[in-house]
Amino acid sequence: MAEEGLGQKVDSEDLESVVSSGMDLSEKTRSASFLQQDSRVLFYRSLLEGVEIMGIKEALEKDPDVNGYFGRAFKLLDREYPGDTEGGYFIRVKKGQTVELPIQACLFLKAQGFKQKVHNVIIVEEGARVYLITGCSASRAAHEGFHLGISEFFVRRGGYLNFTMIHSWREDVSVKPMSIALVEEGATFISNYVCLKPVREIIMYPTAVLLGREARASFNSLILSHPNTVQDIGSRVIFRARDTQAEIVSRAVSLGGKVIARGHLKAEDKDVRAHLECRGLVLSEKGMIHAIPELETDLREVDMSHEAAIGKINKEEIEYLCSRGLTKDQAQSVIIRGFMDVDILSIPELLKKEISRLEDQTLKGAL
Amino acid sequence: MLEVKNLSVEISGKPILRDINLNIGKGSAMVLFGPNGSGKTTLIKTIMGFSGYRANKGEMIYKGKKIDDMSIDERVRSGIGMMYQHPPKIRGVKLNQIARFLCDDEGKIRDLAHRLSLTEHLARDVNFDFSGGEMKRAELFQILLQDADLLLLDEPESGVDIENISIMGGILNEYLKNDDKSAFIITHTGYILDYIEAKEGCVMINGKLWCVGDPKEMFDSIKEFGYEKCKECPWLKRG
Numbered sequence: 001m002a003e004e005g006l007g008q009k010v011d012s013e014d015l016e017s018v019v020s021s022g023m024d025l026s027e028k029t030r031s032a033s034f035l036q037q038d039s040r041v042l043f044y045r046s047l048l049e050g051v052e053i054m055g056i057k058e059a060l061e062k063d064p065d066v067n068g069y070f071g072r073a074f075k076l077l078d079r080e081y082p083g084d085t086e087g088g089y090f091i092r093v094k095k096g097q098t099v100e101l102p103i104q105a106c107l108f109l110k111a112q113g114f115k116q117k118v119h120n121v122i123i124v125e126e127g128a129r130v131y132l133i134t135g136c137s138a139s140r141a142a143h144e145g146f147h148l149g150i151s152e153f154f155v156r157r158g159g160y161l162n163f164t165m166i167h168s169w170r171e172d173v174s175v176k177p178m179s180i181a182l183v184e185e186g187a188t189f190i191s192n193y194v195c196l197k198p199v200r201e202i203i204m205y206p207t208a209v210l211l212g213r214e215a216r217a218s219f220n221s222l223i224l225s226h227p228n229t230v231q232d233i234g235s236r237v238i239f240r241a242r243d244t245q246a247e248i249v250s251r252a253v254s255l256g257g258k259v260i261a262r263g264h265l266k267a268e269d270k271d272v273r274a275h276l277e278c279r280g281l282v283l284s285e286k287g288m289i290h291a292i293p294e295l296e297t298d299l300r301e302v303d304m305s306h307e308a309a310i311g312k313i314n315k316e317e318i319e320y321l322c323s324r325g326l327t328k329d330q331a332q333s334v335i336i337r338g339f340m341d342v343d344i345l346s347i348p349e350l351l352k353k354e355i356s357r358l359e360d361q362t363l364k365g366a367l
Numbered sequence: 368m369l370e371v372k373n374l375s376v377e378i379s380g381k382p383i384l385r386d387i388n389l390n391i392g393k394g395s396a397m398v399l400f401g402p403n404g405s406g407k408t409t410l411i412k413t414i415m416g417f418s419g420y421r422a423n424k425g426e427m428i429y430k431g432k433k434i435d436d437m438s439i440d441e442r443v444r445s446g447i448g449m450m451y452q453h454p455p456k457i458r459g460v461k462l463n464q465i466a467r468f469l470c471d472d473e474g475k476i477r478d479l480a481h482r483l484s485l486t487e488h489l490a491r492d493v494n495f496d497f498s499g500g501e502m503k504r505a506e507l508f509q510i511l512l513q514d515a516d517l518l519l520l521d522e523p524e525s526g527v528d529i530e531n532i533s534i535m536g537g538i539l540n541e542y543l544k545n546d547d548k549s550a551f552i553i554t555h556t557g558y559i560l561d562y563i564e565a566k567e568g569c570v571m572i573n574g575k576l577w578c579v580g581d582p583k584e585m586f587d588s589i590k591e592f593g594y595e596k597c598k599e600c601p602w603l604k605r606g
Contacts, residue, residue, distance in 0.1 A: 319418065
């Protein structure tokens with residue numbers, strides 16, 4: 001699949017949807033790309049030596065090492081995972097490699113009523129650094145679709161993985177991602193999650209396990225909730241080594257849907273520092289936000305905190321902007337836009353701009 | 368420029384302002400003195416049109432038009448600008464965003480930000496982690512970018528150190544030299560009087576204007592005798 005690019009693999013009617021999940025179809029600003037539609041891998045290409053990308057099935061057949069990783073994160077936490085997956089991506093960044101431009105992977109739902117079940121494995125070898133952006137979206141025809149996405153991340157010693165997931169589904173699609181990141185000594189795992197478009201139901205509680213000293217994790221989420229939808233979205237960090245730290249930050253705006261914003265920090269070793277911050281704005285009477293922050297430890301030598309704040313837009317803030325000449329509606333949308341601040345995401349400027357543009361489009365339509 | 372006639376304001380059923388009559392001429396500055404809780408900020412907020420600050424009697428005429436039923440932003444568009452005493456912090460909304468809304472001349476924004484030592488604040492969330500003085504400078508910055516004709520200044524100098532008062536005072540004075548610009552200024556410390564040529568002053572006590580006169584003389588008398596003496600002063604009932 002050398003000549004044809006990612007852009008040629010997407011049907012013209014689906015272009016908008018795929019782009020709205022953060023994909024650069026020209027591949028110009030990406031190091032490697034992967035596309036799976038329903039259960040079929042349509043495209044993969046790496047433009048950088050040191051970055052391997054392919055379907056998981058192919059990787060398991062080609063390289064016995066990959067078998068050692070498949071399912072390992074779930075076994076470590078004694079958790080079951082569905083075995084009936086079809087496809088998913090495999091990405092490996094070689095030891096010491098710094099990947100400047102992000103790698104992109106798109107999981108696309110096309111056929112009506114299709115149940116897409118994928119199992120992804122991402123390995124960042126020792127000292128390697130990489131940005132990965134995964135976009136999940138659905139075609140106009142994918143009524144009543146379902147997506148189950150299992151992801152296992154292995155960030156080896158001193159590695160850095162910055163993972164951004166953009167969900168851009170449709171109002172009749174249900175989604176269940178299950179992911180675990182194992183983060184070794186001196187390594188960093190950052191997860192940025194963005195969900196702006198309507199979706200019937202999302203249930204997810206991604207977990208990072210910090211296994212070595214000075215390992216770090218950070219989860220940042222921006223969630224927009226539309227009427228008649230449920231988003232049960234959490235982030236969990238388990239600290240299994242000393243001198244580890246983590247941060248969980250989430251912002252949720254309900255335009256009428258139900259959001260359950262969970263967060264769980266569990267310290268199993270000492271000298272842990274962690275903070276959890278959850279903020280929600282409820283803009284409609286039908287909207288509902290339930291913030292459930294949890295801190296847990298048996299040890300004394302930990303420093304964990306949380307803050308949660310939920311409410312409607314402060315009238316004083318609206319009037320302040322009105323006193324600068326903005327109409328009430330303008331003021332309200334500027335405040336919501338500011339609340340859904342892309343700066344809480346730890347991503348490169350390029351991606352920030354892309355997500356900012358998506359936010360502008362979505363909010364303009366929704367408000 | 369602004370005429371306030373027989374204005375009375377109740378907040379949650381409690382009378383705060385009573386029969387206020389006020390006339391601020393085009394190109395002139397008026398200073399408002401008064402003890403805490405006398406209703407000074409209420410008067411400014413009523414002129415600005417904030418919710419909860421509605422006149423139950425009287426009217427306000429600005430540039431020949433009744434403004435009582437205008438929304439806040441309509442009043443702003445007709446040229447009224449307000450500098451807050453305690454501005455709110457707004458997460459994720461940058462000072463620069465507001466500046467660009469108020470003024471489309473990028474050079475002017477940068478120049479004024481530089482003069483008010485706010486260059487680095489432009490990219491920050493408005494009023495977040497701003498010191499008291501920085502907030503006041505940012506407030507002044509915004510109403511000058513707005514190019515407001517009537518400035519409502521609620522204690523522009525409180526919490527500002529001497530050096531910054533002089534910078535703000537100088538910039539404000541320069542702005543008000545323009546014959547089209549007027550100001551209504553609440554002050555406690557009176558420091559602002561060293562920089563601005565205000566022709567008139569007035570004192571508000573318990574929601575009533577007690578007198579109108581020369582602001583410097585008034586302020587000297589308030590400093591010496593306090594507001595209690597105001598009630599007996601020779602200008603009484605002249606207001």
